[in-house]
Amino acid sequence: MTTFRRLVAEWRHPSLKLRVPWWSPKTAAPDPVRQAAMAFPHLQQPSFLLASLKADSINKPFAQRCQDLVKVIEDFPAKELHSVFPWLVESIFGSLDGVLPGWSLRWLQGRVNPVEHSVAVEFLDPGGPMMKLVYKLQAEDYKFDFPVSYLPGPVKASIQERVLPDSPLYHNKVQLPPTGGLGLYLALNPFEYYMFFFAWSLIAQKPPPGALHVRTSDCAYFILVDRYLAWFLPTEGSVLPPLSSPGGPSPSPAPRTPAMPFASYGLHHTSLLKRHVSHQTSVNADPASHEIWRSETLLQVFVEMWLHHYSLEMYQKMQAPHAKEAFMPTEEHVLVVRLLLKHLHAFSNSLRPEQASPSAHSHAASPLEEFKRAAVPRLVQQKLYLFLQYCFGHWPLDASFRAVLETWLSYLQPWRYAPERQAPGSGCQARGVSERWAPFVQENLLVYTKLFLGFLNRALRTDLVSPKNALMVFRVAKVFAQPNLAEMIQRGEQLFLEPELGVPQRQHRLFAAPSFTGSFLSSWPPAVTDASFKVKSHVYSLEGQDCKYTPMFGPEVRALVLRLAQLITRAKQTAKSLSDQSGEGAAGRPFLSWLGFYPADSNGSYAGNDLDEMGQDSVRKTDEYLEKALEYLCQAFRLSEAQLAQLTLALGTTQDENGKKQLPDCIVGEDGLILTPLGRYQIVSGLRRFDVEYQGDWELQPIRSYEIASLVRALFQLSSAINRRFAGQMAALCSRADFLGSFCRYHLLEPGLSGRRLLSPVGRGHAASRTRGPRLSLRFLGSYRTLLSLLLAFSVASLFCVGPLLCALLLVVGYILYAVAMTLLTERGKLHQL
Numbered sequence: 132m133t134t135f136r137r138l139v140a141e142w143r144h145p146s147l148k149l150r151v152p153w154w155s156p157k158t159a160a161p162d163p164v165r166q167a168a169m170a171f172p173h174l175q176q177p178s179f180l181l182a183s184l185k186a187d188s189i190n191k192p193f194a195q196r197c198q199d200l201v202k203v204i205e206d207f208p209a210k211e212l213h214s215v216f217p218w219l220v221e222s223i224f225g226s227l228d229g230v231l232p233g234w235s236l237r238w239l240q241g242r243v244n245p246v247e248h249s250v251a252v253e254f255l256d257p258g259g260p261m262m263k264l265v266y267k268l269q270a271e272d273y274k275f276d277f278p279v280s281y282l283p284g285p286v287k288a289s290i291q292e293r294v295l296p297d298s299p300l301y302h303n304k305v306q307l308p309p310t311g312g313l314g315l316y317l318a319l320n321p322f323e324y325y326m327f328f329f330a331w332s333l334i335a336q337k338p339p340p341g342a343l344h345v346r347t348s349d350c351a352y353f354i355l356v357d358r359y360l361a362w363f364l365p366t367e368g369s370v371l372p373p374l375s376s377p378g379g380p381s382p383s384p385a386p387r388t389p390a391m392p393f394a395s396y397g398l399h400h401t402s403l404l405k406r407h408v409s410h411q412t413s414v415n416a417d418p419a420s421h422e423i424w425r426s427e428t429l430l431q432v433f434v435e436m437w438l439h440h441y442s443l444e445m446y447q448k449m450q451a452p453h454a455k456e457a458f459m460p461t462e463e464h465v466l467v468v469r470l471l472l473k474h475l476h477a478f479s480n481s482l483r484p485e486q487a488s489p490s491a492h493s494h495a496a497s498p499l500e501e502f503k504r505a506a507v508p509r510l511v512q513q514k515l516y517l518f519l520q521y522c523f524g525h526w527p528l529d530a531s532f533r534a535v536l537e538t539w540l541s542y543l544q545p546w547r548y549a550p551e552r553q554a555p556g557s558g559c560q561a562r563g564v565s566e567r568w569a570p571f572v573q574e575n576l577l578v579y580t581k582l583f584l585g586f587l588n589r590a591l592r593t594d595l596v597s598p599k600n601a602l603m604v605f606r607v608a609k610v611f612a613q614p615n616l617a618e619m620i621q622r623g624e625q626l627f628l629e630p631e632l633g634v635p636q637r638q639h640r641l642f643a644a645p646s647f648t649g650s651f652l653s654s655w656p657p658a659v660t661d662a663s664f665k666v667k668s669h670v671y672s673l674e675g676q677d678c679k680y681t682p683m684f685g686p687e688v689r690a691l692v693l694r695l696a697q698l699i700t701r702a703k704q705t706a707k708s709l710s711d712q713s714g715e716g717a718a719g720r721p722f723l724s725w726l727g728f729y730p731a732d733s734n735g736s737y738a739g740n741d742l743d744e745m746g747q748d749s750v751r752k753t754d755e756y757l758e759k760a761l762e763y764l765c766q767a768f769r770l771s772e773a774q775l776a777q778l779t780l781a782l783g784t785t786q787d788e789n790g791k792k793q794l795p796d797c798i799v800g801e802d803g804l805i806l807t808p809l810g811r812y813q814i815v816s817g818l819r820r821f822d823v824e825y826q827g828d829w830e831l832q833p834i835r836s837y838e839i840a841s842l843v844r845a846l847f848q849l850s851s852a853i854n855r856r857f858a859g860q861m862a863a864l865c866s867r868a869d870f871l872g873s874f875c876r877y878h879l880l881e882p883g884l885s886g887r888r889l890l891s892p893v894g895r896g897h898a899a900s901r902t903r904g905p906r907l908s909l910r911f912l913g914s915y916r917t918l919l920s921l922l923l924a925f926s927v928a929s930l931f932c933v934g935p936l937l938c939a940l941l942l943v944v945g946y947i948l949y950a951v952a953m954t955l956l957t958e959r960g961k962l963h964q965l
Contacts, residue, residue, distance in 0.1 A: 178211075178214045178215070180203070180207065180211055180214070180215060181214055181215050181218060184199075184200070184203070184215060184218070184219075185218070187199060188222060193234075193247050193250065193251075194246060194247070194250050197250050197251070197254050200219070200254070200260065201254070201260045203215070204260050204261075204263055204264045204267070205260075205263075209267050209268050209270065209271045209273075210271070212264060212267065212268060213268055213271070213273045216264065216268055216273075216275070216321065216324075217275055217324075219261075219264075220324065220325060220328045221233070221328070222234075223236075223255070223261075223328075224236075224328045224329060224331070224332040224336070225332055225335075225336050227278065227281050227331075229337070232339060233332065233336060234251055234351075235336070235338075235339050236251060236255075236332070236350065236351040236352040236355065237332070237333070237336060237338075237345070237350055237351075237352040237353075237463065238338060238339060238345050238350065239251060239350060239351040239352075240345050240346065240349045240350055240351075241349050241351075242346075242349055248351050251351050252351050252354055252355060252358075255351075255355055256355075256358060257358055257359055257362035257363070258362070261325075264321075265321045265322050265325050266321075266322075268321040269320060269321050269322055272320070273320070273321060274318045274319065274320065275318075275319055275320075275321065275324040276306075276316045276317070276318065276319075277316060277317045277319055277324060277327050277328075278314055278315075278316050278317075279291065279305070279314060279315040279316055279317065280314050281331060281335070282317075282435075282436075283435065283436065283439045283440045283458070284440055284441075284457065284458060285439060285440070285441065285442035286298075286301070286435060286439060290305055290315055291315065298431055298434075298435055298439075299431070300323075300428070300431040300432065300435060301317065304317045304318050304319060305317060306318045322425060322428060323428055323432065326428060326429055326432040326433075327432055327436070329355075329359075330432050330433050330435075330436035330437060331436055332352070333352065333436075333437065333463075333464055333467060334436065334437065334458075334460070334464060347462075347463050347466045347467075352467075353463075353466070353467060353470070356467055356470055356471070357470060357474075359429060360429075360470070360471065360474035361474065363425055363426045363429045363430075364426060364429075364430070364474050364475065364477075364478040364506075365478070365481075366477050366478055366480075366481040366550075367481065423498045423499050423502050426499070426502060427502065430475075430506060430510060431510065433471055434510055434511055434514055435514075437464065437467065437468055437471070438468065438511070438514040438515055438517075438518045439514045440457065440458040440460075440518065440521075441457060441458075441514075441517040441518060441520075441521050442517070443517065443673070443674075443675060457521065459525065460518075460522065462531050462534045465522065465534040465535050465538050466534050466538075468515075468518070468538055469534070469537060469538035469541050472511075472515070472538065472541050472542050473541055473548060475506055475507055475511060476507070476541075476542075476545045476547070476548035476549075477548040478503055478506065479503050479504070479506055479507050479545070480545060480548055480549040480550065481503065481550065482500060482503050482504065508574060512574075512575065512578075512669075512673075513672065513673060515542065515578075516577060516578055516582075516673050517673075519535065519538070519539055519542075519578070519582055520581070520582065520585070522535045523535065523539075523582060523585035523586065523589065524585065528589065528592055528593055530597070530599035530600065530603075532589070532603065533599065533602075533603055536586070536603050536606065536607065537606075539578075539582060539586075540606060540607070540610050542575075542578065543575075543578065543579060543610060544610065545568065545571055546564060546565065546568055562614070563613055563614025563615040563616070564613050564614065564615045564616045564619065565615075566615070566619075568619070569619050569622070570662075570665075572616070572619040572620060572623055573619070573622070573623040573626060573662060573665065573666050573669075574665055574666070574669050575669070576620070576623045576624065576627065576666055576669060576670060577669065577670055577673050577674065579620050579623075579683070580620065580624065580681075580682070580683040581674075581681070583607070583611065583683060583688075584681060584683070584688055584691070586607055587688070587691045587692065587695060588691070590603075590604055590607075590695055590698075591691065591694060591695060591698065592815070594702075594815075595698055595699060595702035595757065596702050596705050596706045596709070596753065597753075598749045598752055598753045598756070601702070601752075601753045601756040601757050601760070602752075602756050604695070604699070604756070604757070604760045605756040605757070605759055605760040605763075608759070608760040608761075608763035608764045608767065609759070609760075609763050611763070611767045612762075612763035612764070612766040612767045616767075617684075617767050617768075620683055620684070621683075621684055623666055624682050624683065624684065626662050626663040626666040626667075627663070627666045627667055627670055627680065628680070628682070629663055684768070689768060692764060692768050692770070693770070693774070695764070696761060696764060696765075696770065696775060699757050699760060699761045699764075700761070700775070702753075702757055703753075703754055703757045703758070706750055706753050706754060706757075707750075707754070709750075761775070794819060794821060795810035795811075795813045795814050795819040795820065795821065796809040796810035796813060796819075797810045829908070829910075830847060830850075830906075830908060830910060837914055837915050837916060838910075838913050838914055838915070839913050839914075839915065839918075842912070842913040843910055843913035846909040846910055846912055846913050847909075847910065849909060850906070850907050850908055850909045850910070853907050854906040854907055858904065858905075858906075861875070861879050861904075861905040861906070861907070862904055862905055864879075864905075865879055865880060865905045870954070873954050873957070873958050874950065874951070874954050875905070876905070877950065877953060877954045877957060878907075878950065879905035879906060879907060880905050921942075924938065924942060925938055928941075
């Protein structure tokens with residue numbers, strides 16, 4: 132009877148059907164669940180517990196729902212909870228089809244919603260109620276379906292082509308769809324199912340309506356990732372924390388799939404990829420590996436869902452023009468990956484020195500110790516490299532790249548997470564990188580060298596005057612300038628570039644097909660003492676056998692470093708120049724311009740950049756970042772002061788006779804000035820710029836924000852009528868050679884088509900043909916500043932008992948005196964020019 136109830140319960144919930152591997156001979160056997168359903172159609176009714184929880188999810192507040200769930204998990208047996216589990220997971224992380232939005236853990240911040248944040252984090256904590264439910268179901272060996280279509284692109288494509296992915300995570304889990312179903316799926320145990328959904332929600336869940344930008348470190352999801360990694364990848368002790376399931380310790384999954392030996396990780400030979408899923412067999416795993424199955428599963432799920440979006444074949448296709456755009460991670464996604472790498476480094480470095488040595492690879496080592504040695508090089512390295520390589524090539528050229536940069540730098544410096552690392556401020560930069568890390572540098576050579584080349588290409592296209600971009604260059608230069616690191620990288624390059632000896636033997640060792648009988652940890656490869664072979668294996672596994680390697684300290688990269696040093700030097704000068712111009716502009720603005728009596732900037736242009744908004748402190752920081760970055764680059768690549776001096780002279784920083792910067796490099800064409808490629812580069816880099824000025828009719832300029840639109844239009848109509856009525860008289864007055872003529876020319880003629888700088892030679896001819904006669908302009912009366920100044924003047928005059936008429940008379944007299952003085956100065960200036 133118990134078996135019958137279970138069959139009926141599983142039939143009611145299609146996601147809980149008993150699964151038989153589709154490659155098994157038993158595939159053709161009739162489905163007992165379906166037979167039970169056909170025999171007893173009147174039993175098609177939903178679970179009352181599930182229906183009650185669904186109703187509560189709509190009617191009760193969040194905190195109350197979580198309290199009820201805790202009681203349900205404690206009081207109900209696994210056979211009742213297994214039907215609730217899939218719905219509960221989807222209600223937390225969101226359903227795959229998007230119908231259930233989930234708890235929006237990525238946008239749940241402690242400083243905004245402290246109660247909900249605390250309740251959610253404690254409920255999903257690795258020692259909390261949700262994990263107790265997982266372990267309770269784990270003891271009953273239930274299986275749950277996860278569609279293959281929601282896996283990362285390379286994994287999905289591989290399984291759909293009936294080729295088993297190289298990760299042991301998928302072994303013995305791929306199932307045929309049920310009769311009438313669509314698509315392949317994975318049959319997962321409760322822990323795997325929960326972790327797949329948890330990792331999937333980071334890359335697929337959409338922000339809720341009205342969601343604001345959140346601080347990643349404060350969101351519930353980020354905190355849970357941190358707790359899971361600290362719990363399942365412990366840095367202290369040799370065993371994982373004990374489970375707190377009410378039914379006792381949770382058993383490991385029943386003899387799991389044959390785990391792929393570590394020796395096969397990171398190898399891309401065809402023989403390793405063409406493992407048809409139908410050839411999988413169920414083999415008893417090493418019992419010792421049961422100790423770490425949860426750590427192993429969690430790490431594999433995170434790596435597969437967060438990093439395995441690019442394969443070597445896909446990466447090579449992305450280099451071709453017109454390639455289809457691949458998955459693009461978000462900034463939050465990258466920050467979570469960085470958190471994963473930091474925990475992995477701390478986890479791997481927690482081995483004692485005697486355990487970390489190659490001679491320690493013995494049967495006496497515990498599975499956890501073996502896992503610590505193998506986690507990064509065998510599970511993470513290849514997928515992380517392709518992930519970072521794609522981000523370096525496709526991320527926008529803005530400050531958000533800092534997340535990718537810091538993730539890269541975190542992986543490059545495992546010594547920062549070693550137990551013996553120095554305390555902050557103890558002179559770590561002077562001490563340098565220990566020789567202990569030379570194997571890590573050599574086995575990750577491309578992550579240091581090729582990604583550094585990718586960063587150089589990005590830095591050469593960014594505006595280094597921006598403090599955020601200057602900071603990124605400083606961070607990279609500081610890391611690579613650490614004492615002894617450059618020497619380690621050079622030794623690794625020498626090992627890779629040395630002539631190959633004994634090719635047949637090495638290739639046999641590298642590409643030998645691994646055995647698939649044994650556990651995840653049972654086939655640790657024998658220690659390879661040939662350092663050159665290890666470096667070549669690393670490069671060829673990540674880039675393919677026909678890769679073209681560019682040495683980091685070769686002439687090509689050195690030329691790019693010299694070019695970056697040029698840009699740093701020029702950016703320092705540009706930042707100083709912009710800072711000086713900003714100060715001069717504010718100090719040199721005439722006081723009368725604020726009162727409306729001095730012609731305001733008719734162009735309405737703004738010549739500043741972000742330095743003007745952030746102030747002199749940011750200018751100082753930019754200069755410091757660039758100065759230190761240049762110093763660190765000189766240390767890492769051994770650039771001399773003579774080379775830097777020569778670069779500075781080659782920049783073309785000469786100024787014209789007026790002390791102003793030269794225009795961008797251009798040539799004269801039929802329609803005016805044409806930028807050369809060098810001129811475009813100078814503008815993009817902020818090295819030079821054109822002073823853009825309005826060259827049309829001043830009366831027809833667009834209405835400015837400091838003008839009253841209706842009043843400007845009315846004044847234009849009035850002045851146009853006056854100009855048409857008295858055009859002849861104004862022309863006669865301006866043609867006089869005496870002082871009255873000069874006075875009229877000062878007010879009625881535009882100041883200067885002759886004095887305004889026209890950058891295009893062709894434009895000068897057009898300007899001559901557009902010369903306009905004398906006319907009156909009343910537009911200055913439509914300015915808020917002018918009206919406010921007049922109101923202020925009348926208000927001050929009233930305080931001294933001066934009436935409006937007398938005040939207006941005084942203003943007119945004062946302006947006439949000012950205009951007479953300006954007329955005399957203008958005429959004197961013209962005489963000097965003659």
